[in-house]
Amino acid sequence: MTGRMDDLRRRFPEFRVPSSHDEARRGMQRIVSDLADQLLPHAAARIGLTHEGLRERLLGARLEESHEVNGYVRWSEGGQRFEIVLNLALMMFFHKMVKLLVGTIGFGEDEERATEVPIGRDTLVAACKGLIEAFWAGRLLTQAGLWYEQFGKMQILLTEHLVHCCECSVVGHELGHVVIQLSPGEVEEVRLARQMVDGYTALVSGLEGEAKNEMARAWVEEICADLIGLHLCLAQPKTQPLYSHWRNHKQMLFGGAEIALILRAMLEEYHWKVHCGNPRIRVSPVSTHPPGLLRLAAIRASKERPAFSETDLLYRDFGGRCAVFAKDILNAV
Numbered sequence: 001m002t003g004r005m006d007d008l009r010r011r012f013p014e015f016r017v018p019s020s021h022d023e024a025r026r027g028m029q030r031i032v033s034d035l036a037d038q039l040l041p042h043a044a045a046r047i048g049l050t051h052e053g054l055r056e057r058l059l060g061a062r063l064e065e066s067h068e069v070n071g072y073v074r075w076s077e078g079g080q081r082f083e084i085v086l087n088l089a090l091m092m093f094f095h096k097m098v099k100l101l102v103g104t105i106g107f108g109e110d111e112e113r114a115t116e117v118p119i120g121r122d123t124l125v126a127a128c129k130g131l132i133e134a135f136w137a138g139r140l141l142t143q144a145g146l147w148y149e150q151f152g153k154m155q156i157l158l159t160e161h162l163v164h165c166c167e168c169s170v171v172g173h174e175l176g177h178v179v180i181q182l183s184p185g186e187v188e189e190v191r192l193a194r195q196m197v198d199g200y201t202a203l204v205s206g207l208e209g210e211a212k213n214e215m216a217r218a219w220v221e222e223i224c225a226d227l228i229g230l231h232l233c234l235a236q237p238k239t240q241p242l243y244s245h246w247r248n249h250k251q252m253l254f255g256g257a258e259i260a261l262i263l264r265a266m267l268e269e270y271h272w273k274v275h276c277g278n279p280r281i282r283v284s285p286v287s288t289h290p291p292g293l294l295r296l297a298a299i300r301a302s303k304e305r306p307a308f309s310e311t312d313l314l315y316r317d318f319g320g321r322c323a324v325f326a327k328d329i330l331n332a333v
Contacts, residue, residue, distance in 0.1 A: 024141045028091050029063055035171040036061040036084055042235040043175045046228065047182045054182075057081045061171065063088040067136060069264045070289050071170065073177045082181075084174045089140045090264075094166040096131050096145035097263050099159050100124055101325050103146055107154040116152030121328075128329045132270045161246065162318065165233075165256020166263075172229030179228050180221060189302075193223035196298045197290065219290040223298045230257050230304050250306040257299055258319030265292025266326040273330065 036058065044054040059076070061084040071086040103119035127145050134143035148156055180187055197219045201212060233253045236243065243249040289295075296319070299305070308317075 024092055025063060025088060028088055029061075031167060032061045032063065032084070032086055032091070032171055035168055036175070038236070038240075039168070039172055039175055039232045042232045043179055045235075046179045046231070048184065049182070054178075057182075059083040061086065063091070065089055065138070067138070069267050071174050073174050073181075075181070079181065082178055084171065086170060086174070089135055089138070091167065091170065092140055093131065093135050093267070094170075094260060094263060095163055096140075096143075097128070098163045098166060098259065099146050099148075099151075100127055100131075101259070101322055102155050102159045102162065103151070104321070104325055105155065105158070107152065116155050119146065119150065125329060125332045129332075132267060135267060136271060161252055162256055162259060164242075165253045166260040167256075168233045168253060169229060169257035169260045172232045172257075173225050174229075175232055176225030176228030177221070179232075180224055187224055187228060189224040189227040190220065192227065192298065192301060193220045196223055196294060196301070200290070200294050215288075218288040219294075222289050223295060226257075226261075226295050226299055227302050227304070230254070230299050230302060233257065234304055234306065251308060252318075254299075254304075254306055255318030258296060259322045261292045261296045261299070262319065262322045262326050265296070266330065268292065269330055 040054055040058065041051040044051045047054065057080060059081055063086055065088050067089075068087055069090055071084065071090075074083045074085055076082070100119075103124055106118045107116040123146075131140065131143055131145055134140040148159075151159070197216050201216055201219075204212070233256075234250050236249075236253070238244065238246070238249055246252060300319070
């Protein structure tokens, strides 16, 4: 077990909770840079460029700190070169919250003979509330969640895998924007994205004309980026060293994309429930990004969604587990 714990200390910048600011930034910077390199060949293939051709246009992936729950792509040189910019606090939020999600799962033959038991509900609720409050207050990096020493071997392994899959979906989304920008024509994901957005905006009252059209255009692009990002993540072969010993790596990657969207939606819903009317913290009701649950519905409707075996109960519904987890936390605050 010592070797596994040493590996986790290297892999997870927040292993020693609370994390130092510099430690978190260095660890996460390495992670997002490696993920961008990992997904870049698949983005190049979608655009019709060589891997080297697209790499030459990438200025890098960097982290910044903000209250935003989304990253962005910064273009330069007339749209010829680009930089991926991600929110450090959001990425660390995924690290800490996925650990709490896995804390709800026990391992063993049944509940009475579990070898790794779930963490108590009161402990989880208190930790979740602390992390969400810390995110909005700008002190997430030093906010304690759960210690890995409270976990068993399978819980640690599952956390490691799901955190990676969340990170992968976030970087993939930003590369999805790159694919949209550099593709010679309209990307094929536009059709599904428009269907999802048109169905939702038809129900929105008080928003008409150009304002509604502008919002719809922005939402369509964001959902396209989600769908393309999912494609890039799932294009990674099992022969890749990281996944060679994973069971159902595509199902895990899809589950990570679901979890990332649900946790974003959880952040926003908590804000409106607890801080509505607080002038110090604001989230625009008409955002350039569609609601997290609409984005979730879109990736679940995608043809990229992998098949799940009826016997693989753990792997087939990480998104459902996370949705129940988020609802339970929000109902408790």
